[in-house]
Amino acid sequence: MTELTNHQLRLIARPTGAPSAEHFEATEEPARVPEDGELLLETVYASIDPAMRVWMNEDPGYVPPIPLGAVMRGGGIARVLQSRDEAFEVGDVVAARPGWQSHPTLPASEATKLDLGLGTIEDWAGPIGTTGLTAYFGIREVGAIQPGETVLVSGAAGAVGQMVGQIAKIEGCTVVGIAGGPEKCARLTEDLGFDAAIDYKAVDHLEAAIAGACPNGVDVFFDNVGGETLDAALANLRLKGRAVICGRISQTAAEELYGVKNLGVLIGKRARVEGFIVSDYADEFPEARRWISQRLREGELKQALHVVDGLERAPEALAMLFEGKNTGKLVVRVTDA
Amino acid sequence: MTELTNHQLRLIARPTGAPSAEHFEATEEPARVPEDGELLLETVYASIDPAMRVWMNEDPGYVPPIPLGAVMRGGGIARVLQSRDEAFEVGDVVAARPGWQSHPTLPASEATKLDLGLGTIEDWAGPIGTTGLTAYFGIREVGAIQPGETVLVSGAAGAVGQMVGQIAKIEGCTVVGIAGGPEKCARLTEDLGFDAAIDYKAVDHLEAAIAGACPNGVDVFFDNVGGETLDAALANLRLKGRAVICGRISQTAAEELYGVKNLGVLIGKRARVEGFIVSDYADEFPEARRWISQRLREGELKQALHVVDGLERAPEALAMLFEGKNTGKLVVRVTDA
Numbered sequence: 321m322t323e324l325t326n327h328q329l330r331l332i333a334r335p336t337g338a339p340s341a342e343h344f345e346a347t348e349e350p351a352r353v354p355e356d357g358e359l360l361l362e363t364v365y366a367s368i369d370p371a372m373r374v375w376m377n378e379d380p381g382y383v384p385p386i387p388l389g390a391v392m393r394g395g396g397i398a399r400v401l402q403s404r405d406e407a408f409e410v411g412d413v414v415a416a417r418p419g420w421q422s423h424p425t426l427p428a429s430e431a432t433k434l435d436l437g438l439g440t441i442e443d444w445a446g447p448i449g450t451t452g453l454t455a456y457f458g459i460r461e462v463g464a465i466q467p468g469e470t471v472l473v474s475g476a477a478g479a480v481g482q483m484v485g486q487i488a489k490i491e492g493c494t495v496v497g498i499a500g501g502p503e504k505c506a507r508l509t510e511d512l513g514f515d516a517a518i519d520y521k522a523v524d525h526l527e528a529a530i531a532g533a534c535p536n537g538v539d540v541f542f543d544n545v546g547g548e549t550l551d552a553a554l555a556n557l558r559l560k561g562r563a564v565i566c567g568r569i570s571q572t573a574a575e576e577l578y579g580v581k582n583l584g585v586l587i588g589k590r591a592r593v594e595g596f597i598v599s600d601y602a603d604e605f606p607e608a609r610r611w612i613s614q615r616l617r618e619g620e621l622k623q624a625l626h627v628v629d630g631l632e633r634a635p636e637a638l639a640m641l642f643e644g645k646n647t648g649k650l651v652v653r654v655t656d657a
Numbered sequence: 658m659t660e661l662t663n664h665q666l667r668l669i670a671r672p673t674g675a676p677s678a679e680h681f682e683a684t685e686e687p688a689r690v691p692e693d694g695e696l697l698l699e700t701v702y703a704s705i706d707p708a709m710r711v712w713m714n715e716d717p718g719y720v721p722p723i724p725l726g727a728v729m730r731g732g733g734i735a736r737v738l739q740s741r742d743e744a745f746e747v748g749d750v751v752a753a754r755p756g757w758q759s760h761p762t763l764p765a766s767e768a769t770k771l772d773l774g775l776g777t778i779e780d781w782a783g784p785i786g787t788t789g790l791t792a793y794f795g796i797r798e799v800g801a802i803q804p805g806e807t808v809l810v811s812g813a814a815g816a817v818g819q820m821v822g823q824i825a826k827i828e829g830c831t832v833v834g835i836a837g838g839p840e841k842c843a844r845l846t847e848d849l850g851f852d853a854a855i856d857y858k859a860v861d862h863l864e865a866a867i868a869g870a871c872p873n874g875v876d877v878f879f880d881n882v883g884g885e886t887l888d889a890a891l892a893n894l895r896l897k898g899r900a901v902i903c904g905r906i907s908q909t910a911a912e913e914l915y916g917v918k919n920l921g922v923l924i925g926k927r928a929r930v931e932g933f934i935v936s937d938y939a940d941e942f943p944e945a946r947r948w949i950s951q952r953l954r955e956g957e958l959k960q961a962l963h964v965v966d967g968l969e970r971a972p973e974a975l976a977m978l979f980e981g982k983n984t985g986k987l988v989v990r991v992t993d994a
Contacts, residue, residue: 382925579916586932588719593930595923
């Protein structure tokens, strides 16, 4: 055990646009033996999320920046190899913030033991993890969907988008997804039960395409993309429509922000645009996880992970988010589960 | 009575930018004797409102356009000269849509008799009329203000803005107004009880000026202006902040729309942007009018009309809205009250 090597990827440069391999450097050091209250972990899946690009900035806004030279920050799922905390045993599977390293040693207080009775490690990496909770609270609580309403989802083939659409279907809504390319669109309508999908890469005018797919307008727009997509959706909002701003991947790594022109629609339509952060709903996570878990088991909800193999490919995986190359929840497999 | 002349202003050209005298033509014709169910009115005050510019477009969106050659559409307060409806008597004062004409003959069903026990004709033209109701429901219901919150109002010296700020003060909020020029700003802080005023014409950087005046951020932004002002306010929203979109005078006559870049703030701040139309609250108008009326009488609320004399000056008055030249509710006095 003492010979264990901790492989790491460190941030060595701050991107101005999209992140890529040049912003990281691979290092290794012996895994550190845990002290009292610490755990030595083996990272199974590193989660790849849009917010990570924001943390790479010198001024991320709501959290401290990742210092240059530090291990890249990020959430993930890990297995306990050594425990110096009585609440954890060797072999436990935990959610933590291992960052981009294979064998971190972390305070036990920062790890959460996962109940594998509720779902597999893969379920915890996706649908019953933060991704699924974000979809659940965003569309149900912030979007306040009602049966019979029309829900439009951008980034619909992404981690959150897939879940949003399926949850809205379960709740009795008509669901239209926006995604890039025929394969993603086919997955939405053929595998995940979306009523329609718009391939934004194949349409000249997204606003008109939305109007065609949602002839009565959009009651709830769940937005993971922002920018032009938000503008096109706003123009199609119905009376009392809600645009739920979950993310804005088109703007996250943009060097110049897009200006949204259609906010005037909100007046005549008595509509709203609202943002949220899933952690505000932490008290309700257990109930939400049970809801999602049950529907996963019954086959009403599906989510395949999009797995990229090998920690060394984490920079490539992060870049995929901004190129729209992932389908479903993107993770890097660091060690075998 | 048969010799009465109806002076009119007709729309003869559609503006691309701001409206001006060249878009109208003065005509006159004998006042028409009312038929059964009609009233012959004498317009006292023609209301001058931003929406009128929108109605001049070929495609206003939510209402039909004003046909070229037709009398300019608009609300106002009038006195009944002849009645062919048993619900109205000669001398009654009514709210109606006389448009830009001195002696219209209209269906009685389109007129609402005003209770002059609740307020003067001037009160009905402003604070207990649509302007005051818009402020009342916008800041209380949509903005959902709470005592102790910080409220920022744009177009604060305008018809709705003045009322919003005063109502928010009565409700226990700290109120900051944005207006153009030292005179308007002095009126806000010295006469109307605003805690601070920002002269947007005198600051280099509105976002920073708002941060200075609202050091803890903005809980509720009540927006009458839109565009850059909205962007600067969004950047200053607090956690769970609300931006209430009442109007956007900066964009109403703009030839190119401004793109709002700061919507990403809504995510981290769990904030929302929401539009409304006052007519949705019609069931609650009587109660709101009593609330406003009582505070007018007690001197807690003030609103001076900004009166432009003479129907022929109505185009000039309308243009004033887009030049920020009015202080308070703008009306054209067509005949003496």
